[in-house]
Amino acid sequence: MTMPSFRYGDKVYEYAIHFLESRKKSISIHVLPDASVEVKAPAHTKPQKIDETMKKRARWVARHVDQTQQNLAQVLPREYISGETHFYLGRRYVLKIVRSELEQVKLIRGRFVVECRSPSKDRVRELLEAWYKEHAHAVFKRRLVSVAADIQWIQKAPPITVREMKKQWGSCSPKGRISLNWNLVKASMDCIDYVITHELCHLKEHNHSKQFYTLMDKHYPEWGPVKAKLDGMAELLLNE
Ligand SMILES: [Zn+2]
DSSP states (O other): OOOOEEEETTEEEEOEEEEEOTTOOSOEEEEOTTSOEEEEEETTOOHHHHHHHHHHTHHHHHHHHHHHHHHHHTOOOOOOOTTOEEEETTEEEEEEEEEOSSOEEEEETTEEEEEESSOOHHHHHHHHHHHHHHHHHHHHHHHHHHHHHTOTTOSSOOOEEEEOOSSOSEEEOTTSOEEEEGGGGGSOHHHHHHHHHHHHHTTTOOSOOHHHHHHHHHHOTTHHHHHHHHHHHHHHHHOO
């Protein structure tokens, strides 16, 4: 069976349609981290209506698919050698390895400088990881306090834990403890604020209910494109 598709520029973009029963009222388009396109539509939507919607949104979808594909193409295994780039707060920094008696990482003049006695791949990675975790802690804590201050129903910013997570950026325990993936500090500040807002909204709504998204819309109205950006970069930021 061939998939439905639309044409934009000189490329053809395929998409999968999922018809949803229940309360869904409008057609939504999602570009997934693997650059595939998923369309969610209310049950019994006419194919022609979906086709029209895709043509109307073609430019947006094509841009996101292309961007995601480009990001995926750049995901090569990390070598931890000079010249390689590593992310911090949404920017790429060139790595420079320096043999030194000191063991430290510095971010100076747009470079990650790793000073190390015997710079093996594992040792450089270890030093960088420690640097990221330390900065993740400071950045997340600062942003959490700031984001929480803008949400009236939060009295006090909850405690956070910075952790190693494979598949998620954050989580919120039933007791209200927020955990964040240290790799998130590689993403830009709007992405960090989006994940923090998402977890804070879970303090009130524990699942992804309609009420949950109403809260998200209220406290972070522009969360949609920010989430799409973060999803598009996930492979790249979680690559070690
Ligand atoms: Zn959630």
